[in-house]
Amino acid sequence: MNKQDIETFFATLKAANPSPQTELEYSSVFELLAAVLLSAQATDVGVNKATRKLYPVANTPEKILALGVDGLSEYIRTIGLYRTKAQNLIKTCQILIERHGGKVPGTREELEALPGVGRKTANVVLNVAFGQPTMAVDTHIFRVSNRTGLAPGKTPLAVELGLLKRVPAQYAVDSHHWLILHGRYVCQARRPQCEVCAVRAQCDHGRRLQ
Structure with a gap:
């Protein structure tokens, strides 16, 4: 993914979910x-x-x-x-x-x-909790980052460091949530839902299927 792909990728995810939240329930x-x-x-x-x-x-x-x-x-x-x-x-x-x-x-x-x-x-x-632009790489983010070409890496740390460099600053704080939710519900492990994926055109995997 090039810079324009990445910009469009996150702009599209933001348009669909402007204020993403963790799915863990908490009040403090x-x-x-x-x-x-x-x-x-x-x-x-x-x-x-x-x-x-x-x-x-x-x-x-x-x-x-x-x-x-x-x-x-x-x-x-x-x-x-x-x-x-x-x-x-x-x-x-x-x-x-x-x-x-x-x-x-x-x-x-x-x-x-x-x-x-x-x-x-x-x-x-x-x-x-503190609004810092960190990137917690779980299995979903690791998969999405490698499959899409957003930030390929062989280890979670490599993917984390790649994302910190490649995600535009205006999307940095919320990008962690967008990537997790995208991996959980669309870019799934066994069968990615490419046919309904809003960012297929920016994704390396999606483009290969066209």
């Missing part, structure tokens, strides 16, 4: 952090089902910590790797209380120092 920065931590190797739908029961009972570091690993596990046991995630979230809550006054920090270094929070999770929180 801490709820977002917890949901993203729980979402590793799990679907947003599955995480939302669990947090709809958890958050009315415990939605702060102090309340999660009071549940303990066993109590928290009961709420999230339908999520993959729930035991490990429960342990990580409890440890994260301890650190938030001890080092950050119970608040979620707004820097990559501080976020990645939290148990269970890797680069992708930190990028989501920095983008969604």
Whole structure:
């Protein structure tokens, strides 16, 4: 994809969805952090089902910590790797209380120092909660970036760095959401829905099919 293709690609996605949002349900920065931590190797739908029961009972570091690993596990046991995630979230809550006054920090270094929070999770929180133009490369973004020719790369980090260079500044903050939603509902893994794709003309894969 050349610069004009990329501009048209994002302009088209923006026109269809001017204010894209994460599909994880949350009402505070801490709820977002917890949901993203729980979402590793799990679907947003599955995480939302669990947090709809958890958050009315415990939605702060102090309340999660009071549940303990066993109590928290009961709420999230339908999520993959729930035991490990429960342990990580409890440890994260301890650190938030001890080092950050119970608040979620707004820097990559501080976020990645939290148990269970890797680069992708930190990028989501920095983008969604703090409005930074980060790129959290999940399986959808990795696939779309390579398939379309937007930012090919062999690793998530390579794709992330490519996207940060190639996505125009005016689309940078929302591009993460547009790419995830496009990959989730249109540019799907097994069978991309090229026949209904609004950006097929800008996509390397789509053009090969013409």
